[in-house]
Amino acid sequence: MPGPTPKEFLNYIDSHADGFIKRLSDAVAIPSISGDATHRKDVFAMADWLNGQLKQVGVDTKLVDLGRHTMDGEDLPLPPAILGQIGNDKGKKTVLIYGHFDVQPANKSDGWDTEPFTLTIDEKTGRLIGRGSSDDKGPILGWLNVLQYHHEKKVPLPVNIKFCFEGMEESGSEGLDELVERESKKGGYFDGVDCVCISDNYWLNTRTPALTYGLRGLSYYKVTISGPARDLHSGVFGRMVHEPMTDLIQLLNTLVSPQGDILVKGVDEMVPRPDEDEKAIYAGLNYSIADVEEAAGASIALSADKVSVLMGRMREPSLSIHGIEGAFSGAGAKTVIPAKVSGKFSIRLVPPQTPAAVDPLVIAHLEAAFAKLGSKNNLTIENLHGGKPWIADHRHWNFEAAKKATREVYGQEPDLTREGGSIPVTLTFAESLGVNVLLLPMGRGDDGAHSTNEKLDKSNFLEGSKLLGTYLYELAAIAK
């Protein structure tokens, strides 16, 4: 099905692949970890780098200071948001594009096979391996690739574009909500936007392009047990005092079953059961238990029933225990009684759940569980960050344009998915602008975002760049 997209654009992407990969390599080399104070300067450097790239391809940009915040007790400047625009033709639609240039932490010692901040090209598999390759530097660079063609060849873009790039997505998007809300008002930077496109998630599998119309929300908790004034020797104090680790393990044990059921009363119960129609959507997706197990690298799916496993990710909340801060975490055998330990866990939320509705249940649950222990240690509970879940209308013209573009570039019907992760700003855009938001993923389900050996397949980077450009042309062509 030939589309309105210039063939020359598609060829340009293929013939400029090496340069695009080199640029991705430059981006990955900047360790812009927003959650680590020692890397804050790198998030700023990444903002400068991206700003320079945008200007080079004709985007009119401005850096917006988002103020300061406190992280782990340290007062820090927030990295700037980058706002940009290209085109201002009243006769064209205006699309707002969002991405984030910060990344998750990564150390080679976490189990990476390569240096995480050196983009490594595996010629055999075509994988571009490095932190941020898929989440979310690859997709941002996909847009740059599209813009580079139009700028270099002096081809006018089929739509007006506004950009909103941030550097705090992996740490709760601090400061961005206020910016989006402010700029969405009459006369603001985003005034006049017709629709939004965000490329910051993944295909359901490794074969089928996807459009995503739902995201889970998140509520992230830190539950701390403190007792002794300092770490103690287990020989000297074992069976004399209440040990914080014992108490914390007891609390964490009350949260979730090995089958994934959330044991905090009222949380699972908040979500309505699916009817047969809804189950049919999941049954129709191009997906098998083998896909999740291949992506996870082990036969550990919670169920052999595809629909049940897919619903677990897309329309059920989930609770994961991420780790413990303050306990012995090194190699070897240290006989310590840690004085203060903090369990980290989070709940992924689905409509109608919200952090505001779930937090009191979690806090009451933990306080009641702690009271039952009869411990003399102290309990504190913090919500580190949160975001509401989101659902969009997948029959909107914004989605229809993306469906057409997918057929054109991939020759396939896209999976219509709800995603298990959370990009809280999606909801902010939807609510502030009152327009349709489309999630248009570039990477595959096994990219390993937030994990070791994160990668983006070269073909996803290149075909994905074509898809983003083609989507703009289909957007221009479709009737509102």
Place this chain on the structure above:
Amino acid sequence: MPGPTPKEFLNYIDSHADGFIKRLSDAVAIPSISGDATHRKDVFAMADWLNGQLKQVGVDTKLVDLGRHTMDGEDLPLPPAILGQIGNDKGKKTVLIYGHFDVQPANKSDGWDTEPFTLTIDEKTGRLIGRGSSDDKGPILGWLNVLQYHHEKKVPLPVNIKFCFEGMEESGSEGLDELVERESKKGGYFDGVDCVCISDNYWLNTRTPALTYGLRGLSYYKVTISGPARDLHSGVFGRMVHEPMTDLIQLLNTLVSPQGDILVKGVDEMVPRPDEDEKAIYAGLNYSIADVEEAAGASIALSADKVSVLMGRMREPSLSIHGIEGAFSGAGAKTVIPAKVSGKFSIRLVPPQTPAAVDPLVIAHLEAAFAKLGSKNNLTIENLHGGKPWIADHRHWNFEAAKKATREVYGQEPDLTREGGSIPVTLTFAESLGVNVLLLPMGRGDDGAHSTNEKLDKSNFLEGSKLLGTYLYELAAIAK
């Protein structure tokens, strides 16, 4: 009560205090952490330093190569043991003195107020603060102080002394058992030893010197749950797969109650209940709940009953959960599902418990608990190291000499204690040599060995040095 100890020796200790503290500072400055491969060279440096010090005060020494071992997958040379002797008079008793020159790990970021490997003298409190100050460099240097007087003043020692110093105590005393067993045989280095003295534990409180006649043993476990081939994103995989952390928390939760009761069936039950006579010993100790809570820095004693709390440490096993390797342990909010997590816990053992008797119970317990979870992840259980508990006859002349020395130096009757920690080599000496072993602590109950801000009080260092010397004179004087 004037003893046989030369007054000049006691005065010498006081008048040379500054030099002794300087020497302790030199010893603490060498970060001889045996459990960290990157510090193995420092354990070797510490052996050289101590060997040089011993030679300077007239000890005839030899370094014994203990071979190599594997730690955290790395093949490493074991630090040498230092054997030494001074005096060979058939008319005198021969005492064997043991100590260890390796230390626990320590980083300022663990919560130290000062640099852990810079001995800091707090003039107000008289505390000598630094890793190893009390465990076990201070006591070793106490012996050096005693020897320095006799060497410098050319005063013959009242007994023959053999020394055995090792650099792997904090990591399971690897290689030492074989050495002690070999050298304890007819014609071996330790042949002819009449008794053993080890200064590597602590007073029960902060006021009363103590002699120790029992030690708990230890069995240290690493229980690993692995599943995914790599860390996963909790948004993408939450409620799709069995999460290793969920499983591990469930397992760790089955081990010990918040009141310290060991829940592994058969472990607590192995220990006979105390009769009224035994309880009377604990009731008589100079000790209160306030002491343990002061040492711990918080009101977190498991009971308000002194006898119950003391028995918890001295004659009951204990189970402590030390931490988790492989989970998220940093600051901030990382939404990871860790792929492979290892819980570290250990059980302190009392007679008649042994690692050989307890290990099968722990393994069977964990395997049964894991089977109940219905998880598709994998379980492995390792015993990282272990040692049997030990009890000595506290009416033996070796103990009587120490009691007299304590009265002489401190003007107090020592507490007769059993200690909660484990020094496995104690049992090796007792069993290999078939002689009485005395534990003669130098430091106080709040020294914080294995913890942050480890310290040795200056008065304990100096009076402790006098005590060690006086003990030698009382040993010489007492009838076998």
